[in-house]
Amino acid sequence: MYKRYNKPTFVNTAEAYSDIAFFGRNSLLIPYINIDLMPGNPIVEKQSSVDFSYYLFVNVNSIFIGSLNQEISLIYSKQKKSSLINYIGFGGFRNTEGTELKIECEDSVFLIPLTSKISKAPFTPLNTPNFKCNKEKQPVETFFSEDIPSELRDYIGEEFYYFRA
Numbered sequence: 569m570y571k572r573y574n575k576p577t578f579v580n581t582a583e584a585y586s587d588i589a590f591f592g593r594n595s596l597l598i599p600y601i602n603i604d605l606m607p608g609n610p611i612v613e614k615q616s617s618v619d620f621s622y623y624l625f626v627n628v629n630s631i632f633i634g635s636l637n638q639e640i641s642l643i644y645s646k647q648k649k650s651s652l653i654n655y656i657g658f659g660g661f662r663n664t665e666g667t668e669l670k671i672e673c674e675d676s677v678f679l680i681p682l683t684s685k686i687s688k689a690p691f692t693p694l695n696t697p698n699f700k701c702n703k704e705k706q707p708v709e710t711f712f713s714e715d716i717p718s719e720l721r722d723y724i725g726e727e728f729y730y731f732r733a
Contacts, residue, residue, distance in 0.1 A: 592728025
């Protein structure tokens, strides 16, 4: 079970960890650890971090990958509907360098598993110069695996592609 927030303007991915993204049914689903909730968010009001969450982009028109300086156009219909433009961080888990993605899509959704924890302190899945790892290795590896929860397959279908940061 997941809490769902449409068009989240309160999510910051700059300090979050991601490693894999799933694409299917013209939607992009990205799992994140340590996603930042901005002050005034509808979840806990105060600035905090979520240990495990997902960011979903629906009816994606294009993805611009900053580190490659390349745009991938994925027009899903002959008539382009009004689109949202989202700038998000991607990567930072297995590779220390993340990249910025510019995603043009019809809708965006932030999904938090009901079992997720929210805290003022960051959730760190690996040792960094400033913070020690405070997440167990196995749940992190499972979270970033190619096997996504069946409930989330409703969004991207049974046939999907994945790519790593």
